[in-house]
Amino acid sequence: MTTFDERPATAAETEVFGQDTVDRARAIIARYPRSRSALLPMLHLVQSVQGHVSQAGIAFCAQQLDLSNAEVSAVATFYTMYKRKPCGEHLVSVCTNTLCAALGGDDIYAKLREHLGSDGKPLGHEETSGTPGEPGSITLEHAECLAACDLGPVLQVNYEYYDNQTASSALELVKALQSGQKPAPTRGAPLSDFRKVELQLAGFFEDNESDVDGPSAAAETVRGAKIANEKGWTAPREPDSVEFPALPEKK
Numbered sequence: 001m002t003t004f005d006e007r008p009a010t011a012a013e014t015e016v017f018g019q020d021t022v023d024r025a026r027a028i029i030a031r032y033p034r035s036r037s038a039l040l041p042m043l044h045l046v047q048s049v050q051g052h053v054s055q056a057g058i059a060f061c062a063q064q065l066d067l068s069n070a071e072v073s074a075v076a077t078f079y080t081m082y083k084r085k086p087c088g089e090h091l092v093s094v095c096t097n098t099l100c101a102a103l104g105g106d107d108i109y110a111k112l113r114e115h116l117g118s119d120g121k122p123l124g125h126e127e128t129s130g131t132p133g134e135p136g137s138i139t140l141e142h143a144e145c146l147a148a149c150d151l152g153p154v155l156q157v158n159y160e161y162y163d164n165q166t167a168s169s170a171l172e173l174v175k176a177l178q179s180g181q182k183p184a185p186t187r188g189a190p191l192s193d194f195r196k197v198e199l200q201l202a203g204f205f206e207d208n209e210s211d212v213d214g215p216s217a218a219a220e221t222v223r224g225a226k227i228a229n230e231k232g233w234t235a236p237r238e239p240d241s242v243e244f245p246a247l248p249e250k251k
């Protein structure tokens with residue numbers, strides 16, 4: 001069992017995040033030999049409470065990890081999974097990288113922007129339709145390659161995959177999310193909501209650990225390995241030593 005510091009939280013610590021979050025923060029910190037190594041899951045933890053990394057969240061992490069606010073901000077603004085504006089109940093990420101874009105990802109993104117926009121103005125990147133955190137609210141973003149090119153065009157909802165999409169299937173999916181439904185992802189864990197997933201990314205599963213054990217490999221992804229296995233093909237053995245060519249001389 002993870003152990004952690006059991007001193008009562010200070011008023012400043014609990015002001016925004018509450019004793020539960022302070023306890024979870026200490027449990028995260030206890031996983032690492034050096035407290036600063038806990039920063040990434042700590043940022044997911046603050047997102048699980050507020051739906052984004054607020055200034056209070058930055059100050060909370062800095063205080064817990066003995067870092068400066070600037071050090072925490074530098075990390076929070078580097079990674080795209082940390083959001084600086086409050087997210088909706090669901091985060092919809094549409095892959096618009098080269099392969100998905102060519103297969104229809106750009107059309108999907110344009111269709112969802114138009115549907116989720118208001119007053120004739122399409123929704124922008126990382127903007128939210130509805131009130132952030134409220135049921136049916138959706139934050140839309142375009143994403144770089146989501147590592148499922150063989151199943152493109154793909155999108156993710158709260159980082160769960162919906163493969164082989166079209167503009168109309170993506171629109172149906174988003175309409176279902178807006179009306180409170182949670183259509184099953186193509187593979188992986190059942191759909192929950194953005195804040196719950198952030199808590200899981202911080203390492204807390206609230207008795208739902210089996211949720212993340214859903215089958216994640218698609219038939220397309222493992223087809224090559226299956227054929228090679230059936231035919232007895234193997235990769236050439238790695239040589240014991242390799243002689244690298246000399247580097248050109250610097251001028």
Ligand code: FES
Nearest residue numbers: 095100146148149
């Ligand atoms: S380009 Fe879309 S998943 Fe790779």
